[in-house]
Amino acid sequence: MPRPNSRNPSPIAFAVVTAGLVVVAVGVRWLRPGDRDSSAGAMLPAVCGVALDTCPRALVIRLNDGWHVAYDTENGRIHAFWHQAGPGVSFSGLVTDGQSEGLNRISGVPLWSEPRESPWKWGTSPARHRHLGWEQAKDGGVRVVRELQSPDRQTVVRVEEAPAREVADGAWERSFVVAGMVSEGLSLDLPGPSSVWSVRSGPGRLESASLVFTGDGTVVLSRRLP
């Protein structure tokens, strides 16, 4: 796994991460709620709601080996993906250091992030997004749960997303468990050129720079190393 320099990440590592993004929690050392990462030396749980400076409704999930992902739960997007051997978030504010104007920031340099607007579409229109929280499976894997509605609110789709996972062949996978599809229409805009993405399995296909969901089931999205 690449170990990018936190101050000046290598282009290779950046490309790997942006290309791959994650998934499926199998094999990842998940932390139970309340577990503490002794290596981090801080009180950051495995999943932690945080108001970040430019993302007031962030959900930071600690992955293994110092990798962190912050979801923007308001817009259903990945706010940042970064590596930091420490706690991952630099806390400042009344709650921690008494600074009334202090802001929480990610600790480290983001390697990748999605655009500010929601990447979820229904046809060509934005899909209505509702964050439904997160849950932890018996295997310890965390899934971020969201609900997506067609603009006419006639179709409601539940999408559970497992954060990024580095698979054995060096690719990053990201998986989506989809339920409630009655017809095609829901899609997820992907950053970067579509040629680097592939649907490894499940009811989905790539169109241009989007992942189009074609039915219920688990879609595994993969980006292989160039």
Place this chain on the structure above:
Amino acid sequence: MRALVPLLLCLGVSVRAQSVLDLTAETARLVSLSGLATASGDFAATGDARFVQGWTSRFDYPSWTLQVLRPGRVRVAVVLSNGDGAGGAEFAVRIGASELTGTVPSTGGWRGRKAFRVLDLGEMELPAAGPLRAEIIPLRVPRLSVMGLKDLLLLGTGPAPAELAAGESAAPAWADTPGFGKPTGGLHPGLAAPEDLTPPGSPRLRVTGLDRMPDGRFAVATWDAVGSVYLVDASKTPEEGRFHLFATGLAEPTGLKVVEGAVHVLERQRLTRLEDRDGDGLCEAQVCVSQAWPVSSHPDENAFGPLWREGRFLVATGVAMTPVGVTKNPQVRDRGCVLSIKPADGSYEVLAAGNRSQNGLVLNDAGDMFLMDNQGDWMPCSSLFHVTPGAFFGHRYDPPHPLASRPVKGPALRLPHVELSVSPTQPVFLHDGPFRGQMVFGDISFSGLLRASLEQVDGVWQGVALRFSSGLQAPANRLLEGPAGAILAGELAMPTLPASGRRDHGLERVAWSGRPFFDLRTSRLMSDGFELELTEPLAAGLGWDPAAYQVTQWTYLPTAEYGGPKLEEESLAVEAAAISPDRLRISLAVKGVREGRVVRVALAPGHFVSEGGRALWTGDAYHTVNRLPRALPVPRAVPPAGSRMFSRPGTGLAVSPGESLFRSLCASCHSPDGTPMVGPTFHNLFGKRHFVTTGGVRHEILVDEAFVKRSILQPGADIAEGFQPLMPELASRLSAGQVDSLVGFVRSCSPAGGLSRNLLTEKDKREGWVSLFDGTSRRGWGPALPGRAAMGWTIRGEALTWAGNAAGELATETALGDGELEFEWKISVGGIAAVGFAGGSHPDLLLSDNPATCGIFRGQPASAASPKTEPLVWQRANLVRLGGRTEVRINGVKTAEWSGQDVGKQPFVLRDESHPVWFRGLRFRAR
């Protein structure tokens, strides 16, 4: 004390500091039944503050209150002077039921060190501990003055000397003391020592959310970087697992609510349900119920709550502020609002707007929602608001909230900043314990609790805030009611606010110990004052003196400036104080309480002691007056004998018995001056015709003495048209004499309805009346005897008044012949005056407060007809003189008739007879 030693040695007593009480003239309450105290200022200690001088009337006397700490014998002496030459005034020193008498000797002068002597009166027994009144009562005053009084000395003596204190006679000390003008001095005396549930060391419970789980455990949310929820089993020790970490990773939780068995946590930006899906005691899922309201990254954008009502969550959104607490502009949408959140889809509706930082939401049993907002811009002081749909509470920002165009809805409770509260926190309603039904809340600025009672008047909420307790380890941020009125306090100190406490976090439980305590239970706003309720009976004799209370009111003006001063602050006079028969309630008659004001009712520190000897714990009640209740007068009562009174140097009582009764019993519903109140005004009531309903029959009556008396004794008999039948039963509380006094006072409020007045109406003039007195000068009057001054006659209150020390007679400059003479007159207590005609043989007519001798001619026997006169109450007199015959009526009652030689035209003469007397409405018409 040192100055008294020579005096004490004169008495030959051994001096023991604790057994000597020096009641000085300066601390005496000067009671003036003659009216001289306020009429002339003669009987006052103000001319020379060292002694009472100008004491001429036997109807005036000094009074002190004292405390008998230990019963026993006491020796009594008076330090006095007398320059009358022969002295001779006889007096009594009365202390409670004990009495000693003496005669004032001539001391050779009134003033100066050598003029004063110690007159030893002997010993008396003070048989019981408690408050007593000491008085020096003149019995006979043969010469000009009673005495010059410097001290009344009381010396414990004999094998069982009395021990005395004069503490209660001094004016109340209004310096702030714990519980009186400042926070309480410790844990409330009725509470047991707090049970500290805080874990030693870790975890550090900075509590922002607190509720009870269905299994009895407490769910506690903590405010830290990785917000956690603990389940607390208070029945276990920390070692046994009192604290169980249920969830973590919540974003700065600010509230927690258990709904349908599930813990719901309000994070700064979302409402989250915590689920333990596999029953392992850990939360595996944090379900977002809603995050629909707009937020920015500003760290002050807290959310407060949640409450759960009718299937909806109620959440308040705080505004973004600068480090010094000023609102930042622009704000994102729907900040400072109350949101009603629909759990099914997470959507919300704005229920109300116009708040700032609402760190405390609560529902009462009826489902009414209240929120506690903190002082800042547009919030002159921290306040409790009653939340109703569409309400706007006054806090503004840019861009304006749509509800900001609505009229501002004021708070149900204002908490004067710093004086009472700085940053109030979440309230809780108590359902048990001594303060059942009340609201308790904490404050981030100090480690204690406050109380409030709320009420609705005309559908508008308002209430009173009171201090409660200090003595916790840290400020109480979240409260939960426990069994039997116990309170679980989740504690938190903000790093940016001053806080008193031993730590900045914690969890404590306070419960009632069962020990008796003496505190204000509550205070109620009445139509014309306040009724304070106590937790224990007040000691007998206490609380009757209005000087034991201070009432002030003020208002606030919300502006964009941070906070706001008290505006239009004013003191309100406490007209009367009364204690209920069970001594658990204090009624204060206070005029001038206005809507839109905060009114502080303060009790004198150190004065109030319970029957059980316990000192009052708190003495302030802060009322927010949004609506004055109607037809809810304070109960009134006449102070019983032995009531403890504060001294008022230089003041007297110049109040007639009738007026005193009026103030105590009637003033809450009837005005003497025409001011509209619940009941008919007494102003010009006499002589008027009114429609009343008697036994269901409407008819017209003439207001006269009989009607007024019937109204007092049979309040339900005649219902005056336009008024509600609210007159209370008084017959059992008044003696026949008191009823007559009261009727006399009512009559005195009707100068225009009586037969005389200073100014004549056109009708009067048409009837031939001529005014003899213009009400403002002695024009038309002069000495009765040529070459002699009319000493002592002045104009006071539009009345010709004699209130001097020198005798004098005043006569009309115009001689009056046959005709009708009318006037009103008023006499001092026990006083006598005379009117007559200069020269000739026509006898003087005597005027006095003694019905037997009033209205008769000098030298004639007492009249069989009683004119029912009262001292210090205006009376009417009518003389018809035709030829050699004169007929007299007093208050309409024929009292005397004289026949003799026709003396022709003569000046009309007023004679003082050395007693204060007042005349007005003097007029004459010839026949």
